[in-house]
Amino acid sequence: MDVLDLSRWQFGITTVYHFLFVPLTIGLSIIVAGFQTAWHRTGNPAYLRLTKFFGKLFLINFAMGVVTGIVQEFQFGMNWSDYSRFVGDVFGAPLAMEGLMAFFLESTFLGLWIFGWDKLSPRLHLATIWAAAIGTNLSAYFILAANSWMQHPVGYRLNPVTGRAELTDIWAVLTNSTTLVTFPHVIFGAFVTAGAFVAGVSAWHLLRKKDVELFRVSARTAMTVTLVASIGVALSGHWQAQIMTEQQPMKMAAAEALWEDENSAGFSLFAVGDVENGRNHINLQIPYGLSLLSTNTLDGHVEGVNDIQTRYEAAYGPGDYKPVVGIAYWSFRLMIGFGMLAALLALAGLWATRRGRLPDNPWFHRLAILGIGLPFLANSMGWIFTEMGRQPWTVFGIMRTAAAVSPGVDVTEVAITLVGFTLVYAVLAVVEIRLLLKFIRIGPDAEGEPDQPTDTVPALSY
Amino acid sequence: MELTTVWFLLIAVLWTGYFVLEGFDFGVGILLPLLGRDESDRRTLVRSIGPVWDGNEVWLIVAGGATFAAFPEWYATLFSGFYLPLFLILLALIVRGVALEYRGKSDSTRGWDRAFFWGSLGPAFLWGVAFANIVRGVPLDADHEYTGSLLTLLNPYALLGGLATLTLFTLHGAVFIRLKTDGELRERAGRLVRVIGLAALVIGGAFLVTTQLMVGKPATWGSVAVAAVAIAGALVATLRGRDGWSFAANTVAIVAVTVTLFASLWPNVMPALDPANSLTVDNASSTSYTLTVMTWVAVIFMPLVLAYQGWTYWVFRRRLTRVPGGS
Numbered sequence: 162m163d164v165l166d167l168s169r170w171q172f173g174i175t176t177v178y179h180f181l182f183v184p185l186t187i188g189l190s191i192i193v194a195g196f197q198t199a200w201h202r203t204g205n206p207a208y209l210r211l212t213k214f215f216g217k218l219f220l221i222n223f224a225m226g227v228v229t230g231i232v233q234e235f236q237f238g239m240n241w242s243d244y245s246r247f248v249g250d251v252f253g254a255p256l257a258m259e260g261l262m263a264f265f266l267e268s269t270f271l272g273l274w275i276f277g278w279d280k281l282s283p284r285l286h287l288a289t290i291w292a293a294a295i296g297t298n299l300s301a302y303f304i305l306a307a308n309s310w311m312q313h314p315v316g317y318r319l320n321p322v323t324g325r326a327e328l329t330d331i332w333a334v335l336t337n338s339t340t341l342v343t344f345p346h347v348i349f350g351a352f353v354t355a356g357a358f359v360a361g362v363s364a365w366h367l368l369r370k371k372d373v374e375l376f377r378v379s380a381r382t383a384m385t386v387t388l389v390a391s392i393g394v395a396l397s398g399h400w401q402a403q404i405m406t407e408q409q410p411m412k413m414a415a416a417e418a419l420w421e422d423e424n425s426a427g428f429s430l431f432a433v434g435d436v437e438n439g440r441n442h443i444n445l446q447i448p449y450g451l452s453l454l455s456t457n458t459l460d461g462h463v464e465g466v467n468d469i470q471t472r473y474e475a476a477y478g479p480g481d482y483k484p485v486v487g488i489a490y491w492s493f494r495l496m497i498g499f500g501m502l503a504a505l506l507a508l509a510g511l512w513a514t515r516r517g518r519l520p521d522n523p524w525f526h527r528l529a530i531l532g533i534g535l536p537f538l539a540n541s542m543g544w545i546f547t548e549m550g551r552q553p554w555t556v557f558g559i560m561r562t563a564a565a566v567s568p569g570v571d572v573t574e575v576a577i578t579l580v581g582f583t584l585v586y587a588v589l590a591v592v593e594i595r596l597l598l599k600f601i602r603i604g605p606d607a608e609g610e611p612d613q614p615t616d617t618v619p620a621l622s623y
Numbered sequence: 624m625e626l627t628t629v630w631f632l633l634i635a636v637l638w639t640g641y642f643v644l645e646g647f648d649f650g651v652g653i654l655l656p657l658l659g660r661d662e663s664d665r666r667t668l669v670r671s672i673g674p675v676w677d678g679n680e681v682w683l684i685v686a687g688g689a690t691f692a693a694f695p696e697w698y699a700t701l702f703s704g705f706y707l708p709l710f711l712i713l714l715a716l717i718v719r720g721v722a723l724e725y726r727g728k729s730d731s732t733r734g735w736d737r738a739f740f741w742g743s744l745g746p747a748f749l750w751g752v753a754f755a756n757i758v759r760g761v762p763l764d765a766d767h768e769y770t771g772s773l774l775t776l777l778n779p780y781a782l783l784g785g786l787a788t789l790t791l792f793t794l795h796g797a798v799f800i801r802l803k804t805d806g807e808l809r810e811r812a813g814r815l816v817r818v819i820g821l822a823a824l825v826i827g828g829a830f831l832v833t834t835q836l837m838v839g840k841p842a843t844w845g846s847v848a849v850a851a852v853a854i855a856g857a858l859v860a861t862l863r864g865r866d867g868w869s870f871a872a873n874t875v876a877i878v879a880v881t882v883t884l885f886a887s888l889w890p891n892v893m894p895a896l897d898p899a900n901s902l903t904v905d906n907a908s909s910t911s912y913t914l915t916v917m918t919w920v921a922v923i924f925m926p927l928v929l930a931y932q933g934w935t936y937w938v939f940r941r942r943l944t945r946v947p948g949g950s
Contacts, residue, residue: 228721231684231716234687234688238703239702248695250913251913254692254916257685257692257693260684266931268677272673273935276673277938280938281938327912331916567699567706568766574707578707596728599728
């Protein structure tokens with residue numbers, strides 16, 4: 162393995178890991194803010210208990226998102242310095258905006274929310290969690306604008322003297338068609354994730370017949386969130402795929418294991434391919450499916466991997482322009498599959514708990530608990546698909562990943578950081594999950610109980 | 624004023640904000656084992672920065688992002704060149720952040736306290752090492768790539784810089800604890816201020832005078848003097864029991880040190896040992912279009928951020944006191 166491979170592994174591992182926490186933070190911030198709003202409006206203490214209980218789980222998760230996020234910003238410069246030189250003029254702007262507009266907002270107001278229960282008026286305190294939630298969601302917009310620029314660069318020119326990309330239109334970057342479809346896809350995905358999490362945690366308590374009334378409310382709320390958000394994910398994902406067909410046909414062709422250009426292309430459900438020779442041995446298809454999805458017509462023209470390769474060689478010079486087809490194909494399917502399972506689970510759960518019912522079969526609850534993992538898997542698969550599917554490009558059409566890596570960093574250094582981050586992240590994962598389980602087990606405070614943990618140490622006040 | 628100058632100043636402001644704010648966060652972490660005799664003390668210490676530490680750390684993220692946007696070459700050279708020190712800083716910030724959030728939620732706090740201590744000590748030292756190297760100049764080739772090794776960065780001057788920020792931030796933490804606590808904890812912090820204050824005066828003074836003799840400009844004698852007077856002022860104010868003034872004075876000291884470093888740097892952003900390869904505000908910067916866009920963003924949002932962060936400090940302005948009869 163060389164510096165490039167190791168740097169890619171490190172970016173992949175740290176990014177997928179970081180994105181385990183991000184969607185839960187995004188979705189859960191709004192759900193917790195929603196519970197607190199419900200309490201504020203109705204005065205029903207049940208909502209306050211839900212706010213505090215899920216708020217605590219939210220904070221445990223949030224901390225991990227924050228600390229792993231700093232690595233993300235730093236490693237563009239650390240491991241991808243030639244990338245940073247090449248795109249900084251364009252790519253740095255949304256990153257700086259994210260910090261200035263979103264990160265300050267979420268971190269500052271979250272501090273106020275955590276410690277401000279008895280310092281701020283109830284209305285002002287409610288506003289702080291909303292400000293933090295808005296900051297969190299806003300940060301997703303800027304970082305996705307930055308990522309979308311790598312998928313579909315717009316609003317720039319290449320400076321022939323310096324050989325660098327230069328921003329010519331910030332508005333074009335912020336309203337990139339890719340951003341406009343990716344943002345809802347990611348946000349809806351975050352709500353699917355948070356919904357499944359809240360539903361699963363609630364099911365854990367319902368299984369033990371603890372606080373049944375309370376967790377029935379949270380479970381049904383959460384499953385509704387997951388179900389509605391799933392529809393949003395599917396629709397935005399569909400638009401995303403159509404835009405991708407146009408902007409990055411190679412990624413879409415790889416996702417479908419479609420080797421040759423086709424009219425009336427079918428949607429592949431299961432394929433075993435021969436990547437070397439660019440064909441499939443087995444391919445189970447829904448006839449016309451891909452053409453319909455990609456072009457809205459049954460006989461729409463869809464490009465295939467081999468033909469695109471020929472065209473790209475003509476356009477960009479000799480080289481291999483194919484991503485790893487097997488990974489693109491399966492990550493795409495697994496993303497959709499895990500997402501659909503999460504939606505089905507929510508639907509089944511809503512049906513089973515309709516009109517005051519509560520299923521007796523413990524497996525029903527156990528499935529909901531296991532179902533927490535589904536959106537996380539779907540999210541990871543989605544990122545693996547879209548990032549690996551863009552290869553060999555780091556910025557589509559203008560910069561290859563091989564040219565992006567830091568020339569001054571050597572193999573030993575990257576090996577040290579790769580191992581270091583991976584080990585620390587693994588330990589933290591164990592710590593985080595144990596802490597989550599601990600607080601899930603403890604459950605919500607009884608009504609009227611003080612916030613401070615009851616032990617021998619005196620409480621503190623400002 | 625040229626936009627590149629504006630952004631050089633803005634980035635100096637962001638780092639200053641970061642050092643002033645996270646400086647006392649680091650100091651609290653460093654002093655935790657010294658001042659926290661029992662769990663009650665330690666909880667008070669951690670709680671003193673509880674509401675604000677995360678917002679303080681965002682100053683670093685924004686400084687990084689702003690450097691990326693305004694001076695991509697600087698960002699690329701600095702971050703890839705200082706690869707391993709930054710890795711250590713990242714690890715430290717990771718375990719420290721997690722420790723701060725998880726400590727109060729865990730059954731055993733000892734491991735977290737250790738993580739908080741080392742996670743504070745490491746960056747407080749390493750940022751000084753990093754900035755001393757930036758100011759001193761490092762080997763860069765014609766492509767502005769760093770050509771030195773880790774050992775290049777561990778020169779005596781840089782290590783002195785590390786000790787300088789370490790003592791200065793520790794002092795900042797001590798005067799902050801004076802300001803935010805009462806009773807015996809406050810007394811003990813006061814006794815520490817005398818020792819650390821003298822150390823900061825000596826080590827910080829040695830670092831700044833060396834900097835001045837090496838790369839300084841006539842004007843930066845002014846900021847060096849301000850830094851020295853401010854540290855002495857913080858000491859005197861503490862002796863007189865004026866905690867607010869002491870904290871304000873030490874804040875001025877950190878501002879003056881950062882000003883000295885950035886003023887010595889100007890108009891370079893990353894001087895090379897061979898001056899022909901130096902990165903300057905001109906050859907490292909983004910286009911004027913990008914700088915214009917970012918200037919508008921900063922003009923609108925920086926005051927907003929300052930306002931709501933300032934408000935946070937106002938909300939939590941009181942000393943932490945133990946609630947009598949608290950559970």
